[in-house]
Structures are given as structure tokens and as C-alpha cells.
Amino acid sequence: MKNGLTFFPKGVHFFRVSMQLLKAYWQETLAYRGMVIIWGIHSIMVPFVLMFVWLAVERGSNSPYQDGDYILYYLAMPLVMNFIDCWTVFTFPEELREGYFNRQLLKPLHPIWGHVFEHIAAKAFQLLCLVPIVFSISWFMGDYLPDIDFSFRKIALLFFALLFAVVLRFVMNTTLAMTGFWIEHVETLNLVFNQAIWALLGGMVTPIETLPPIFRIVTDVLPYRYTLSFPIEILRGKISNGEIIIGFVVMVCWLFLFSLAGRALWRAGLRIYTAYGG
Amino acid sequence: MNFRTFSLEFPRHARILIQFWKTSLVQAMEYRVNFMLGIGANAIDFTIGLVQYGFFFSVANSIAGWQKDQMLAFYAIFMTIFSLHFIVLFPNLEAMSQLVNSGALDLVLTKPISVQFLLSFRKLSFDEMGSFFTSQVLLLGLWATGRIDVSAQNLFLFFGALFCSFSFVYSFFLFLMAIAIRIEKLQNMAELMWSFFTFCRYPVDVFPRWVRSLFISLIPIAFITTIPAKALTVGVEPSTVIWGGFLAVVFLFAARFFWKTAIASYTSAGG
Amino acid sequence: METSSSIVTRNLCRTFEVRRKSEGFLASLKGIFWPRSNFVRAVSGLDMEIQTGELVGFLGPNGAGKTTTLKMLSGLIFPTSGSISVLGFQPFQRDYEYLGRISLVMGQKQNLWWDLPPIETLAIHREIYNISQAEFRARLDELVEMLEIVDCLDIQARKLSLGQRMRCELAVALLHRPQILFLDEPTIGLDILMQKRVRAFLLNYHERFRPTILLTSHYMEDVIALVQRVIVINRGLKIYDGTLNELSKAARLEKILTVTFQSIPEGFSPLAFGKLIFQEGPRFQVKIPREKAAETASNLYSTGKVLDLTLEEAPIEEVLGELFAS
Ligand SMILES: Nc1ncnc2c1ncn2[C@@H]1O[C@H](COP(=O)(O)OP(=O)(O)OP(=O)(O)O)[C@@H](O)[C@H]1O
Numbered sequence: 051m052k053n054g055l056t057f058f059p060k061g062v063h064f065f066r067v068s069m070q071l072l073k074a075y076w077q078e079t080l081a082y083r084g085m086v087i088i089w090g091i092h093s094i095m096v097p098f099v100l101m102f103v104w105l106a107v108e109r110g111s112n113s114p115y116q117d118g119d120y121i122l123y124y125l126a127m128p129l130v131m132n133f134i135d136c137w138t139v140f141t142f143p144e145e146l147r148e149g150y151f152n153r154q155l156l157k158p159l160h161p162i163w164g165h166v167f168e169h170i171a172a173k174a175f176q177l178l179c180l181v182p183i184v185f186s187i188s189w190f191m192g193d194y195l196p197d198i199d200f201s202f203r204k205i206a207l208l209f210f211a212l213l214f215a216v217v218l219r220f221v222m223n224t225t226l227a228m229t230g231f232w233i234e235h236v237e238t239l240n241l242v243f244n245q246a247i248w249a250l251l252g253g254m255v256t257p258i259e260t261l262p263p264i265f266r267i268v269t270d271v272l273p274y275r276y277t278l279s280f281p282i283e284i285l286r287g288k289i290s291n292g293e294i295i296i297g298f299v300v301m302v303c304w305l306f307l308f309s310l311a312g313r314a315l316w317r318a319g320l321r322i323y324t325a326y327g328g
Numbered sequence: 329m330n331f332r333t334f335s336l337e338f339p340r341h342a343r344i345l346i347q348f349w350k351t352s353l354v355q356a357m358e359y360r361v362n363f364m365l366g367i368g369a370n371a372i373d374f375t376i377g378l379v380q381y382g383f384f385f386s387v388a389n390s391i392a393g394w395q396k397d398q399m400l401a402f403y404a405i406f407m408t409i410f411s412l413h414f415i416v417l418f419p420n421l422e423a424m425s426q427l428v429n430s431g432a433l434d435l436v437l438t439k440p441i442s443v444q445f446l447l448s449f450r451k452l453s454f455d456e457m458g459s460f461f462t463s464q465v466l467l468l469g470l471w472a473t474g475r476i477d478v479s480a481q482n483l484f485l486f487f488g489a490l491f492c493s494f495s496f497v498y499s500f501f502l503f504l505m506a507i508a509i510r511i512e513k514l515q516n517m518a519e520l521m522w523s524f525f526t527f528c529r530y531p532v533d534v535f536p537r538w539v540r541s542l543f544i545s546l547i548p549i550a551f552i553t554t555i556p557a558k559a560l561t562v563g564v565e566p567s568t569v570i571w572g573g574f575l576a577v578v579f580l581f582a583a584r585f586f587w588k589t590a591i592a593s594y595t596s597a598g599g
Numbered sequence: 600m601e602t603s604s605s606i607v608t609r610n611l612c613r614t615f616e617v618r619r620k621s622e623g624f625l626a627s628l629k630g631i632f633w634p635r636s637n638f639v640r641a642v643s644g645l646d647m648e649i650q651t652g653e654l655v656g657f658l659g660p661n662g663a664g665k666t667t668t669l670k671m672l673s674g675l676i677f678p679t680s681g682s683i684s685v686l687g688f689q690p691f692q693r694d695y696e697y698l699g700r701i702s703l704v705m706g707q708k709q710n711l712w713w714d715l716p717p718i719e720t721l722a723i724h725r726e727i728y729n730i731s732q733a734e735f736r737a738r739l740d741e742l743v744e745m746l747e748i749v750d751c752l753d754i755q756a757r758k759l760s761l762g763q764r765m766r767c768e769l770a771v772a773l774l775h776r777p778q779i780l781f782l783d784e785p786t787i788g789l790d791i792l793m794q795k796r797v798r799a800f801l802l803n804y805h806e807r808f809r810p811t812i813l814l815t816s817h818y819m820e821d822v823i824a825l826v827q828r829v830i831v832i833n834r835g836l837k838i839y840d841g842t843l844n845e846l847s848k849a850a851r852l853e854k855i856l857t858v859t860f861q862s863i864p865e866g867f868s869p870l871a872f873g874k875l876i877f878q879e880g881p882r883f884q885v886k887i888p889r890e891k892a893a894e895t896a897s898n899l900y901s902t903g904k905v906l907d908l909t910l911e912e913a914p915i916e917e918v919l920g921e922l923f924a925s
């Protein structure tokens with residue numbers, strides 16, 4: 051590839067390099083375990099509080115969600131959030147600001163891989179802490195939870211929905227992070243485009259399935275729903291086949307769009323960066 | 329520090345603080361576009377928060393007994409406290425682990441000044457001014473249109489409760505600052521602060537009864553937003569606010585003690 | 600006042616607890632739940648006494664405990680045991696009056712506000728130390744002139760060169776005219792010229808205001824140029840306290856004899872009286888035991904073929920190396 055950066059290091063080595071990177075990032079995750087655990091706690095807290103809010107709400111008669119549905123929804127949410135969580139939008143601009151990015155450029159490996167493996171390591175560790183907590187809560191709440199079946203089809207769908215969600219969110223955030231080549235504080239953009247709107251239209255505050263049809267037009271077209279609510283909807287199993295197919299199609303479109311935009315920003319940004327120096 | 333030294337030291341500390349804030353402003357003004365962008369983005373963030381309630385009440389009639397207008401007042405008060413914390417405390421908490429890791433804390437400790445005071449307030453962040461002012465506008469709007477109706481007694485209790493609220497937020501903040509000194513590798517204490525605020529974003533009435541009484545009696549979550557908002561909208565018992573004041577004093581002293589022991593055990597790596 | 604002690608420590612000790620890191624996946628997981636720690640004795644039983652107005656060098660190899668001692672003296676960290684009295688204060692009580700009279704400069708850490716020009720940091724220090732505006736101006740002008748930093752004051756600290764930054768650091772540290780100055784490697788990372796300038800400044804400053812200065816440095820030129828007295832520590836223990844000249848005597852090192860002959864005398868062998876360092880035609884340099892030095896020199900002169908002969912102490916680095924090794 052251009053700039054002497056190999057996107058995929060030559061075939062045979064890639065596996066070894068990635069194993070090495072994973073190991074290194076695992077060590078680093080352990081070193082910063084305090085931080086990672088705090089973040090894990092945080093990602094449980096928000097859905098947990100929202101669950102209580104919804105249980106305390108006096109609902110209109112036509113609400114499709116009952117108490118059990120809300121409990122299921124907000125118990126599954128921390129797990130999904132753990133998978134899709136992405137912080138390149140914080141780390142990448144910081145790398146640029148503090149000058150670590152120069153070091154990344156010197157390595158014979160595309161800098162994106164560092165971020166990818168860092169995410170994998172941190173999430174694996176978080177999952178280790180999260181799964182026991184979520185499962186013990188669901189065991190306690192077992193009586194309230196609606197029945198859900200785990201057919202092979204559903205597990206496969208869930209797997210792909212999650213995978214696409216993870217990749218989509220990563221690509222979205224990283225694309226936004228690329229604007230860091232031009233903008234000093236990407237966090238501000240992130241606050242609006244990623245966090246506030248995401249919480250609203252992704253289904254964090256209000257489950258998407260309970261929204262009135264007018265809002266659904268917006269949520270179903272924008273990418274936010276697919277990075278949070280969609281996998282849980284599949285888990286709950288009340289979503290129609292047609293909707294699932296449309297969902298995947300929309301996801302692929304956004305993925306395609308963001309990948310293109312991200313690549314373009316990366317190239318342009320790199321040209322500026324190398325021209326003006328870090 | 330006894331009262332005499334306090335009254336002697338206070339003017340000097342106030343002057344130092346003003347100097348620090350001036351510097352913060354100068355620094356923020358250096359990137360004027362960012363400055364405006366940050367404030368704008370926060371106003372938008374605030375508005376999206378409002379839209380959340382629109383979503384909420386499109387599905388719900390009331391939340392644990394709170395009607396729509398009361399919820400809006402609640403939101404405005406929450407954002408007031410939340411954004412004040414972002415303006416005054418948060419940048420300092422964020423800078424803390426950096427300060428410890430880079431060893432700059434060493435040099436701060438050799439200055440003839442209250443380290444707690446200096447490190448708690450020296451930085452200001454102006455971004456959240458957007459949320460702060462917007463929430464004041466919302467609150468005034470609610471009052472002007474008669475959606476909330478405030479008696480003199482309620483207003484008095486409201487300010488009392490607000491004072492407790494600030495004290496609790498500050499104690500929690502100081503507690504985290506102290507942890508940042510002890511555990512060098514723990515960055516992003518700020519996230520813990522957010523988790524804490526997550527519980528304050530909605531009325532404590534949504535929680536089961538035992539959690540609610542816990543939040544009023546021992547862990548003062550209820551005093552952060554729920555009690556001030558109640559005081560303003562429907563009124564609270566004076567005894568509740570007095571209890572809050574008592575707890576606030578206890579928490580402030582405990583946090584101060586914890587901070588002092590942390591400073592005493594500081595080992596100052598490197599060099 | 601002139602002869603009273605500014606700094607007195609008695610049996611000063613400091614121990615650090617250090618967590619041990621484990622290698623490997625399982626071990627590192629285990630380390631989370633069952634951390635193991637070691638104890639490091641950074642300073643053990645240090646006694647010292649420094650008079651008001653003295654300029655003392657504090658020497659020792661890496662990890663000797665110099666910085667730790669300075670941190671205890673400036674009230675940053677508590678001693679594990681022992682007593683300290685500086686200007687009659689106990690530093691770790693962090694009395695404002697005490698802190699207002701001292702200053703700590705660390706070559707590797709900075710006071711300057713990273714994103715701001717030094718003048719802003721100075722303004723903040725003016726408030727912290729309660730200096731009047733007129734006094735501030737006068738002192739600042741003086742320091743700026745002595746340190747030659749007129750054109751650095753308005754530039755963001757992050758954009759200053761290391762040398763400029765260090766000099767600005769010194770200006771910040773000296774603004775309140777401390778009676779006691781702790782300097783921890785103030786010349787680290789500077790080029791030779793800049794080191795010289797900082798040294799000249801420190802001498803000049805000491806001459807003018809007579810503060811008590813305790814200085815650490817790994818550059819022997821600093822030590823030779825600045826201090827009359829050195830305290831040497833190694834692994835937390837004091838191994839020498841006295842003048843620089845006496846140091847080599849204390850180390851009982853050999854002297855260095857350099858001799859140039861008109862023509863090399865018959866049967867002359869440098870190995871007969873010492874270790875040969877180098878030979879270059881008729882020029883020899885030999886290490887000889889100090890008690891034999893005078894005798895050897897006169898013997899050589901008596902051959903009548905000596906063009907030039909010098910007897911020197913071993914260089915200070917070597918003296919220290921010898922001291923540290925023992
Ligand atoms: N905060 C700390 N925690 C743990 N160990 C420490 C700490 N500070 C110092 N040490 C240890 O104490 C010993 C003395 O360190 P110190 O920094 O005083 O040495 P030094 O004489 O200043 O060395 P140098 O010339 O390299 O700066 C070292 O072994 C060091 O590892």
C-alpha cells in the first residue's frame with residue numbers, strides 16, 4: 051500500500067504478528083485493569099438505572115413492552131455495549147496531539163491494527179468480568195424474564211448481527227477519529243454525533259420497538275439502531291424476518307459508506323500530517 | 329486549619345484562584361473556534377437530552393409519580409449540577425492522574441498553599457457553559473410560564489438542598505482525587521464520577537423501596553438531584569434537608585480525612 | 600546567623616514498598632489478586648548538617664537515594680524514621696511559612712504550565728508567594744537579566760528548547776527568593792555551553808543572595824565548579840562528607856605522574872614504580888601509590904633527563920567510581 055504501510059503484513063507473518071500484538075495488549079489491559087473495570091461498571095450502571103426507570107413508568111395501554119421485556123432488554127444491553135464499545139475517537143486524536151502517532155508510522159504495520167487488537171484484548175478482559183455479573187442477575191430475575199428460545203438459526207443471526215454491529219461501530223468511530231487530523235477536539239463532535247444521538251436513536255434510553263412509527267422511520271434508516279438495539283431485538287425474537295433482512299442490508303450500506311469515507315479521510319489526513327510534520 | 333489561619337489565608341487563596349481561572353480563560357481563548365464549538369455542542373447535547381423526555385412521554389404517562397413538567401424541572405436541575413461539576417471539578421479530576429504520573433504533583437506539594445484547594449479548583453472548562461446556561465433558561469421558562477410554582481419556603485429549602493448537593497458532589501470528587509494519588513495506574517477517574525451521576529439522572533423514586541431509603545439515609549444519591557427538584561416542584565419536609573445538611577458535613581470531613589491520608593502516603597515516583 | 604545550621608538530619612531512613620510484576624499470562628492474572636511486594640531501602644540512617652549559606656554537592660550513583668533525600672527535605676514525602684530539621688521546621692508538616700522559604704528544582708519535572716507562556720506561571724507564583732507587584736517586577740527583571748530569558752517569557756512553554764525551559768524553571772523557582780534551594784540535577788540533558796551558563800548563573804546567584812544550596816548532579820564539572828563541600832552517598836548510606844580536595848585522599852587513590860624525558864634513561868621501565876597508563880615517545884603517564892609519589896619524582900629528577908614532570912590527583916570521576924565500588 052501507499053506510504054510504505056502494509057495493511058496486511060505478508061501472509062505467513064500476519065498470524066504471528068497478531069498473536070504477539072494481542073499478547074502485548076493483553077498485558078497492557080491487565081496493567082490498566084482498574085480503568086477497564088471502572089468502564090465495565092459504568093457500562094452496567096447506565097442500563098441498570100434505565101431498567102428501573104422503565105419499570106417505574108406508568109405506561110400507556112398500547113405499549114408493546116411489559117416489565118419482563120424491559121428487564122431482558124436492559125440486561126442484554128451491557129453485554130452488547132461491551133462488544134460494540136469503541137474508543138479510537140479518544141485515543142487516536144490523543145496520539146496525534148502527543149506525538150505518539152509518529153512512532154506508529156515508523157512501524158511496518160498499518161496503525162489501525164494496534165487499535166483493533168487493543169480493543170479485542172480489553173473487551174475480552176471486560177467480558178470476563180461482565181458475564182458472571184449479568185448471568186447472576188438474570189438468574190435472580192429469572193422469574194420475571196420472558197421465555198426466549200435459542201434455536202440454531204437465532205444464535206447464528208445473533209452472531210452475525212453482533213459482528214456487524216461491532217465492525218460498524220468501530221468503522222464509524224474510527225472515521226470520526228480521522229477528523230482529528232484537522233480538528234483539535236474530536237471529543238466535541240463525538241459527544242453530539244456519537245453519544246447523545248446514539249443514546250437517543252440507538253435504543254439506549256427508549257427501546258426502539260416501543261417507539262411510535264414516526265420515530266421508527268428515522269431510527270431504522272440511521273446506523274445507530276443497528277449498533278445497539280438490533281442484536282437485542284433479535285434476541286427477544288419478536289422481530290419479523292423482513293425486518294431482519296432490511297436491517298442487515300442497511301447495515302452493509304452504512305458499513306460501505308463509512309469505510310469509504312474513513313479511507314478517504316485517512317489518506318488525505320496522512321498526506322497533510324506527513325507534509326507538515328507531527 | 330483553625331479559623332484564624334483560615335481568615336488570614338482565605339484572601340490569598342482567593343487571589344490565587346482568580347489568577348488560575350484567568351489563565352484557564354486565556355488558554356481556552358487561544359482556540360476560539362473550539363471554545364465556541366464546545367459550547368454549541370453542549371447546548372445541542374442538552375437539547376437532545378430534552379428530546380429524550382419527548383420520547384419518554386410518547387410512551388409513558390408519568391415516571392414514578394413525576395409528571396412531565398416536573399420531570400423537565402428535574403432535568404434542568406440535574407443539568408445545572410452536572411454541568412457545574414463539569415465546569416469546575418471535572419477538568420481537575422481529569423488532570424489529576426496526569427499530574428501524579430508526570431511527577432508534577434511533586435512541585436505542587438512544595439508550594440505554600442492548600443494543595444487540596446489548588447488541585448480541586450485550579451482548572452476551569454468552559455464547554456459545559458452551554459448546558460449550564462441552557463438549563464437556567466429552561467428553569468426560568470418553566471417558572472415564567474407557571475409550570476412550576478414556587479413558594480418562598482420551597483425556594484429556601486431548594487437552596488439548602490442545592491447546597492447539600494454541591495457538598496456531596498465535592499466529597500465524592502475529593503474521594504476520587506485521593507484514590508488517583510494512591511493508585512497511579514488508574515486513569516479516567518472521571519468515568520467513576522459519571523457512573524455516580526448516572527444514578528442521579530432520574531428520580532430515586534424509580535428504585536425499589538429499600539434502595540430508595542438507602543439513597544436517602546446513607547448513600548446520599550437522593551440529595552444530588554431528587555431532593556432539590558422535589559423542593560422546587562412539590563416541596564419537601566424541612567427535616568429532610570436538615571438531615572441532608574448533617575450528612576453533607578460528615579461526608580466532607582470524611583473525604584478531607586481520606587485526602588489527607590492519601591497525601592501523607594504519597595511516594596512520589598521517579599526522578 | 601552565619602554559622603548556624605540550616606539543615607540537620609539525624610538517622611534519616613526511607614523505605615519504599617514496590618509491587619512485583621509477574622511475567623506470563625497466568626502469573627499476571629494471579630498478581631491481580633495476590634500482589635507480592637518487595638521493600639527498597641532508599642535512604643538508611645543519613646546524618647548530615649549543612650550551614651546557612653553553604654553550597655553543598657550531593658553525589659552518588661543512580662539509585663543512591665539522592666532524590667529521595669531531597670524529597671524528604673522539601674516535605675514531599677514522609678521519612679520512614681529519623682528526624683529532619685530545616686530552618687527549624689519539620690518539612691513534612693508542610694508549614695506554609697516553611698514552604699515559602701524553600702524551593703525545589705528538578706531537572707526532570709517541571710513547574711511551568713505546559714500550554715502557557717512562562718510569564719503566566721510566574722504571575723501565578725507571584726500570587727502564591729504573595730509578592731507585591733513592584734517587588735515582582737524588580738525581581739523578575741533581575742532574574743531575566745541574569746538568566747538571559749527576555750525572549751522566552753511570552754512563548755508557550757511546550758515550544759521552548761530544553762535549555763530555555765530550564766532557565767525559565769529556575770526563574771520560577773527563585774522568584775520568591777528562597778533561603779534554601781534544593782537542586783536535583785538542574786543541568787540534566789543540557790549541552791555543554793548551556794551547562795556552563797547555568798553553572799555561572801548559580802554561582803552568581805549564590806554570591807549575591809547567599810541561599811543555602813543542596814545540589815545533585817552527575818556532571819562532575821558542575822560539582823567542581825560550584826561546590827566546596829560534597830556529601831557522597833551510596834545505596835542510601837553516607838560514605839563521605841567533606842571538601843572536594845580531601846575526597847581523593849579519602850579514597851586513598853594512586854596519584855598520576857606524567858613525565859617527559861629529553862631522552863629515555865638507560866634501563867628505565869615505568870612498570871618499576873607503577874601502572875602504565877600510556878606511553879607516547881618519550882612521554883609516560885603512570886599511576887603510582889600516593890605515599891611513594893614524592894620519592895619517585897625526586898628520583899626521576901635526579902637522572903637529569905627530565906624535560907617536564909607533573910603529579911596530579913586522579914580525576915574526580917575515578918575517585919567516585921572507586922568510592923562507589925568499595
Ligand atoms: N516512589 C518510589 N517508589 C518505589 N521505589 C522508589 C521510589 N522512589 C525511589 N525509589 C527507589 O529508591 C532508590 C533511590 O532512588 P532515588 O531516586 O533517591 O535515587 P537517586 O540517587 O536520585 O538516583 P538518580 O541519580 O538515578 O536520580 C532506588 O532504588 C529507587 O528505585
Ligand SMILES: [Mg+2]
Pocket residue numbers: 599665666667783
Ligand atoms: Mg535522582
